[in-house]
Amino acid sequence: MIWDWEFAVEIMPILLQAMLITIGATLAAFVVALLAGLGLALLRFSSPLQAPKRGIRWRLLGGAVEFVRTTPILVQLYFAFYVLPTVGITLPPFVVGMLVLGLHYATYLSEVYRAGIESVARHQWEAGRALNHSRRHMWGRVILPQAVPPMLPVLGNYFIALLKETPFLSAITIVEMLARAKIIGIEYYRYLEPLTIVGILFIVLSVAGAFGVRGLESWNVRRLSQGRTSARRARPEPKGAPLT
Amino acid sequence: MDFTRLVSTILEGLGVSVQVTLISIILTFVISFIAGFGILSRFRALRWTSVVLVNIFRGVSVLVLMFWFYFALPLFGIDLTALVAGVLALSLNQGAYGAEVVRSAIQAVPRGQTEASIALNLSSWHRMRRIILPQAFRIMLPSFGNMQIQLLKASAGVSLITLADLTFQANLLRQSSPQNTTLIFVILLVVYYLLAIPLRASVSGAERLLSKADRA
Numbered sequence A: 001m002i003w004d005w006e007f008a009v010e011i012m013p014i015l016l017q018a019m020l021i022t023i024g025a026t027l028a029a030f031v032v033a034l035l036a037g038l039g040l041a042l043l044r045f046s047s048p049l050q051a052p053k054r055g056i057r058w059r060l061l062g063g064a065v066e067f068v069r070t071t072p073i074l075v076q077l078y079f080a081f082y083v084l085p086t087v088g089i090t091l092p093p094f095v096v097g098m099l100v101l102g103l104h105y106a107t108y109l110s111e112v113y114r115a116g117i118e119s120v121a122r123h124q125w126e127a128g129r130a131l132n133h134s135r136r137h138m139w140g141r142v143i144l145p146q147a148v149p150p151m152l153p154v155l156g157n158y159f160i161a162l163l164k165e166t167p168f169l170s171a172i173t174i175v176e177m178l179a180r181a182k183i184i185g186i187e188y189y190r191y192l193e194p195l196t197i198v199g200i201l202f203i204v205l206s207v208a209g210a211f212g213v214r215g216l217e218s219w220n221v222r223r224l225s226q227g228r229t230s231a232r233r234a235r236p237e238p239k240g241a242p243l244t
Numbered sequence B: 001m002d003f004t005r006l007v008s009t010i011l012e013g014l015g016v017s018v019q020v021t022l023i024s025i026i027l028t029f030v031i032s033f034i035a036g037f038g039i040l041s042r043f044r045a046l047r048w049t050s051v052v053l054v055n056i057f058r059g060v061s062v063l064v065l066m067f068w069f070y071f072a073l074p075l076f077g078i079d080l081t082a083l084v085a086g087v088l089a090l091s092l093n094q095g096a097y098g099a100e101v102v103r104s105a106i107q108a109v110p111r112g113q114t115e116a117s118i119a120l121n122l123s124s125w126h127r128m129r130r131i132i133l134p135q136a137f138r139i140m141l142p143s144f145g146n147m148q149i150q151l152l153k154a155s156a157g158v159s160l161i162t163l164a165d166l167t168f169q170a171n172l173l174r175q176s177s178p179q180n181t182t183l184i185f186v187i188l189l190v191v192y193y194l195l196a197i198p199l200r201a202s203v204s205g206a207e208r209l210l211s212k213a214d215r216a
Helices: A005-044 A058-071 A073-087 A095-119 A122-130 A135-163 A166-172 A177-188 A192-225 B003-011 B016-041 B042-061 B062-076 B084-108 B111-119 B124-161 B166-176 B178-215
Strands: none
Touching: A005 A058, A005 A095, A005 A135, A005 A166, A005 A192, A005 B111, A058 A095, A058 B124, A058 B178, A073 A166, A073 B124, A073 B166, A073 B178, A095 A135, A095 A166, A122 A135, A122 A166, A135 B062, A166 A177, A166 B042, A166 B062, A177 A192, A177 B016, A177 B062, A192 B042, B003 B166, B003 B178, B016 B042, B016 B084, B016 B124, B016 B166, B016 B178, B042 B084, B062 B084, B062 B124, B084 B111, B084 B124, B111 B124, B124 B166, B124 B178
C-alpha cells in the first residue's frame, strides 16, 4: 500500500478545515504575544533617557522570562491544562493554548520591541525632549515611526515560528491539523496521506509567510533608501528563541 | 507519594531525554555544515537540492515531521524506532535552520579575507579551513547555543511518539497520582530548566576559549 490519491482527495476538505483552526490559533496566540510582549518590554526596559532598570523586582522578572524561554512549550501547555483547574480556573483548552503559546512568544517579542526601540538613535530622544514634545507626541511621532518598521520582518519571522508550534496544541485536546491527521489515521488506519498532506500544508504556509517577510524587508530597504530614517536594523536573538 | 519518589520517578526519563538531546545536537551540527556548504556550493544541482531540502525541513513543523517519520515511513517499508524517528526529525528540522546559520556566517566573513588568501596562493581547501571557517565559526556560536536549547525544548515532543522521556514519565505519574499534578509539572519544568544550564555554559565556554586563542 502506497499513496492513494482517491483517499487523499477525500480527506483534503477535512484537513483544510483543520488548517483554519491552526491559522486561527496562530493568529490568536500572536495577538496575545504582541500585547504581553509589549507589557513585558515596558516592565523590563527603559528609554535611553531614563536610568536603566535594576533592583530585585527587575531581576525576578528577568529570571521568570528566562525560565519560560528555556522550558518546553509542551510541558508548559500540560502545566496550564492540568494545573489551572486544580486552583479553580477552568478555561476551554483553546484559550489555555492561546495563553501559553502567546506568553511563551511574548518573552521573545519583548526583546524584539527592545531592539526596535534601541535602534532609534539616542539623539532622537534628546531632540524630542529638547523640543519639549509631550510624551504622546514623542512616542507617536518620533520614536515609533522609526522603531516599528525594522521590527516588522522580525515579528513576521516569529509569526512563522509560532505557526509551527501549534501542533503541540494537539497534546491538550485541541483538534488542529496534526490532531486531525492522527484521528483520520486511526479511523482508516492510513497515516501516510493525512500526515503528508499536513506536512505539505505547513510548508506551503511557512513558505508563503517567508515571502511576506521578504516583502516587509524590501519595503524597509525602499523606505530607508528614501533617506528618512536611520539605517540600523533590529536584530535580536534572545537565548532559547527559535531561529527564524 | 512523597517528594523524592516523585522526583525519582520523573528522572527515570532523564536518560532518554538527555540521549535524544545530545544525539540531536551532534547530528544537527553535522547536518548544518553539510547543508550550509551545499547551499554555497558552486555546482548548481547541489545548490538547488540543498535549498529545497532546507526549505522543506524548515517549513514543516518538527512535531509533524516526527509523526511522519514514525507513522508514515513504515508504509514505505522503512521502520524506524521511536528513538531514531525522534532524533532524525529533531536534527533535520534544526539542521535546516543551522544550514542558514552556517551559510550566513561564512558569507559574513569579509571578502578581503578570501581575496587575501587567493593572493597568497592558498588552496581553496586551505583557505576555507584555515582562514574563513575559524572566523565564521565565531559568528555561528551564539546561534548554535540557541539551537541546543531549542533542541532540548523540542525533545519533549518525543513523548508523543511513545518514547519514555521526562515528559512521558511525568504524564504517567500524573495519571497514577493526580493529587500531585501541580508538584509533578513544577518538578518537570525545573528539571528542564536545570538541563539547559550546562548547554548554555558549554557555548559561553567555547566563546571564551576562542577569544583566549585569539589573544594568544
